[in-house]
Amino acid sequence: MHIEQSRTTQHRSRRRFLISATHAAGAAVLSPAVIAAGQNAAATRPARPKIALIATVIRKLSHAQHFVDRFLEGYGWQGEHHHSPMDLLSLYVDQFPEGDLARERSRRHGVPIYPTIAQALTLGGSRLAVDGVVIIGEHGNYPKNEKGQTLYPRYRFFKEVVRVFKSSGRAVPVFNDKHLSTDWGQCAEMVDDSKRLGFAFLAGSSLPVTWRIPSTELPLDTPLQESVCIGYGGVDSYDFHGLECAQCMSERRAGGEVGIKSVQAVRGSKVCDMLDDRPVTRRLVFAALSRSDTCAASRTGYTFAVPDMDWLRSHSRQLVGYFIEHRDGFRTSMLLLNSLISDFTYAGSIGKPESDVSCQMYLPMPTRVSLANFFSPLVNNIEQMMLSGVAPYPVERTLLTSGMTMACVESLFRGQTVVQTPEMAVSYRAPRASHYWRV
Numbered sequence: 401m402h403i404e405q406s407r408t409t410q411h412r413s414r415r416r417f418l419i420s421a422t423h424a425a426g427a428a429v430l431s432p433a434v435i436a437a438g439q440n441a442a443a444t445r446p447a448r449p450k451i452a453l454i455a456t457v458i459r460k461l462s463h464a465q466h467f468v469d470r471f472l473e474g475y476g477w478q479g480e481h482h483h484s485p486m487d488l489l490s491l492y493v494d495q496f497p498e499g500d501l502a503r504e505r506s507r508r509h510g511v512p513i514y515p516t517i518a519q520a521l522t523l524g525g526s527r528l529a530v531d532g533v534v535i536i537g538e539h540g541n542y543p544k545n546e547k548g549q550t551l552y553p554r555y556r557f558f559k560e561v562v563r564v565f566k567s568s569g570r571a572v573p574v575f576n577d578k579h580l581s582t583d584w585g586q587c588a589e590m591v592d593d594s595k596r597l598g599f600a601f602l603a604g605s606s607l608p609v610t611w612r613i614p615s616t617e618l619p620l621d622t623p624l625q626e627s628v629c630i631g632y633g634g635v636d637s638y639d640f641h642g643l644e645c646a647q648c649m650s651e652r653r654a655g656g657e658v659g660i661k662s663v664q665a666v667r668g669s670k671v672c673d674m675l676d677d678r679p680v681t682r683r684l685v686f687a688a689l690s691r692s693d694t695c696a697a698s699r700t701g702y703t704f705a706v707p708d709m710d711w712l713r714s715h716s717r718q719l720v721g722y723f724i725e726h727r728d729g730f731r732t733s734m735l736l737l738n739s740l741i742s743d744f745t746y747a748g749s750i751g752k753p754e755s756d757v758s759c760q761m762y763l764p765m766p767t768r769v770s771l772a773n774f775f776s777p778l779v780n781n782i783e784q785m786m787l788s789g790v791a792p793y794p795v796e797r798t799l800l801t802s803g804m805t806m807a808c809v810e811s812l813f814r815g816q817t818v819v820q821t822p823e824m825a826v827s828y829r830a831p832r833a834s835h836y837w838r839v
Contacts, residue, residue, distance in 0.1 A: 449486035449531040449786050452520045454557050456540035457495045458502035463538040463577055464493075465501055466775040471534075472509050475776040484779075486786055489530065492520040494553065495540045517560040528568035532786035533561050536577045545582070547813045549636045549806070554578075555586040562593050571599035573789060575782045578605060579640050579802035582809075584823055587802045591795055602782065602791040604798035605641045607744060607761045608648035609781055609836050610774040613691070616759040617834045624653035624748050626731045628684035630692070631744040633736060635720060636809050642734040643722070643801040645744050645761050650732055651797060651830040659727045660800060660824035665808035666816045671721035671735065672713050680749055681723075681733050682709070684756065687747035691760040694742045715740055722808045727825065732804075777837035792835045796828035 451471070455464035468491075474483040491513045493502040506513045514520040523529040537554035544550050554576060565571040574594070580587040580603060594601035618624065627650040631642035651657045666674060675682040689695055689707045705711065712719065720736040747758040763774045781792050803824045811819045 450489045450529070451486055451532040451534060451786060452490040452492070452530045453488055453534045453536065454492045454517055454520065454561070455494065455502070455536045456538065456542070456552060457497060457500075458491075458493055458505065459497060459499045459539070460501060461772075462540075463775075464536040466772050467534060467536055467577070467779060468505055470775065470779045472505065472511070475779065476773070477776060477780060482780075484783060486532070486783065490514055490520040490523055492517045497541065517557060518564050521561065521564045522568075528564055528570060528572065530572065532572050532782075533574045534577075534782065535561070535574065538577055547636075547809050549582040549809060551582060555581040555583070555590065558590050558593075562597065565597055565599070571597045573600035573602070573785050573791070575785070576601070576603040576798075578603075579805055580798060581802065582636070582806055584803055584806060587799055588823075591799050594795065600785050600789055600791040601795045602785050602793070603795050604801065605644035606763070606774040606778040607641050607645040608793070608797075608834075609777040611762040611777075611837050611839060613760045613762050615838055616757060617836075618649055618652040618748070618757065620652055620830060620832055621654045622652055623750055624650065624730075625751065626680055626684060626749040627733070628681060628688050628747050629732075629734045629744065630685065630688040630741065630746075631734065631736055632738050632740075632742050635736075635812065636805060639720070639722065639734065639736060639808065640801060640805045642736065642744060643732075643804050644798070645746055646732045646734055647797055647801050647804075648793075648830075648834070649746055649748055650726075650730065651828070652834075653730060655728065656829040657726075657796070657800065657827060659826045660804060660807070660821045661725045661727045662818050662820050663725070663804060663807045663811055664723045664816065664818045665811040666721050666723070667812070668719055669713065669716040670816060671719040672709060672716055674721060674723055675709070675712075678723075678731075678733075681731065683753060684733075684747040684749055684758075685735060687756050687758045688745040689741070691745040691747075691758050692741050692743050693760065696740050712737075722804070724804055724808075777835075780837075781835055792833075793831050794828045796826055797830075800824060800826055 453468060458464040458468060471484050471488040474481050488511055491511055493513055496502060502513055521528055521530055535554060535557050537552040537557055542551050558576060561574060580590050627646045629642045629646040631638055686707060695707055718738040722734040724732040744761045744763060746761060747756055749756055785791050807819050807821050811817060
C-alpha cells in the first residue's frame, strides 16, 4: 500500500511531540507528562494501525535499526518510496550500548521509549493500546550457554507481550525476528500461545521473502525429493537463515511438511565424506553453487575455478554441514562454506538432473549507508499481516527451522552424532503464494 508524501508528512507531524526523558541505569525513563503527551497524541490521530516495537538493542546495522528505520522513514518498493501504512508509536529497548541509536530515533520521531514492555504495549496506560507488536531479539550483550548458543530474550519478550494480551482481554498480530528460542519447549509454547489466544504470529528470516535469481516459485505439491542450501556464517546464527532458505522451498513438496525425524551436523572433512555417500545431495550442492556470485577460485591469479569435490576438500577445515531427515523420507541439507562464498543459494531435486531447480536468495549486504534491502520485503509482509490480521505464511515453518537449528547445534555438541527429533512431528501446508520479492 502506497501513501502519498503529503499525507505521510502530516501523519509524521502529528506523531511528533516533546519528549523530556531522563536516563537511569542505561534506560530511558519517561515522566508522567511525557506518557500523557503520548496518550493524547494517539487519541487525536487518524485511525491508522498502531504498533509497538520491542528490541534488544538499536545501534547501527543491528536488526532493530533496519526495522525501526523502515517503519519510520519508509523504503523503496516496486518503483516508489513506500511509507508504512501504520504508526510506530512506542519502543521498548533492553540495552543501550555505545553507539546507541534508540534515543536519537526517539527524539527525532517523537516515539517514546518506555521502561517496560507492558508500558510500551499500553502506551503508558493499563490496557493494550496498539494493533500490532514487533519483537526484534537480535544483537546485544547476552550470555552464551555451554553449546555456544546466544541466549537472546525472545521468549521472555514474547511472554511479556502475551501477559498484556491476557490482562487486556484481546490480542493483536505479533512478528518475531529470526528463530523463536534456543529451547524447543519454549518455541512450541510460543506457537501454542498464538493458537490459543487467536492472534496472527509471523516469525523468521528475510531469506524466504527476498529476491530470487532467477525468479523461482515451486508450485504447491511439486514432486520435490531433496533440498540443499549453500550459505556462510556461524553456527546458531546464519545457519538458521540457510535452513529457512531450504524450508521455504521444501514445504511446497507433494503432501506438504510432516516434520523432522533426525539431524546430524558435521564439520571439516566429514562434510565431504557425507557427500561422497549421497550422490543426489552432492549434485545439488554444485547446482546451488552454480548460482553463487561469490564462489572463490582456488588458484592464485584466477577469477574463477571449477568447484568440485577436490575444491571442497582442499578447504574442508572451514566446512559445516547439516543433514536432516524428514519424517516422510525427504532430505534437507545445509552447508556453510565459510571463506568460499558469501551468499545463499538453493537447489532442489525433482527426479532427473535436468529437472533440478536452483536459484540464489539475493542478500545485498549493507554498505556505508546500511540499506540491507532484504529487510524491505520482510517489513512489507509484516505490514500486510498487521493490516489483515492474517500471517502471510505459517509460523510452523520457523518453529521447525528453530528446532532444526538447535538440534544441529546439539549434534555438534555431542560429537557430530545423529540426534533423533520425535518432538518435531509438526505438519503444515505452505500457502499458494511464496511471498518473495519479485522485480
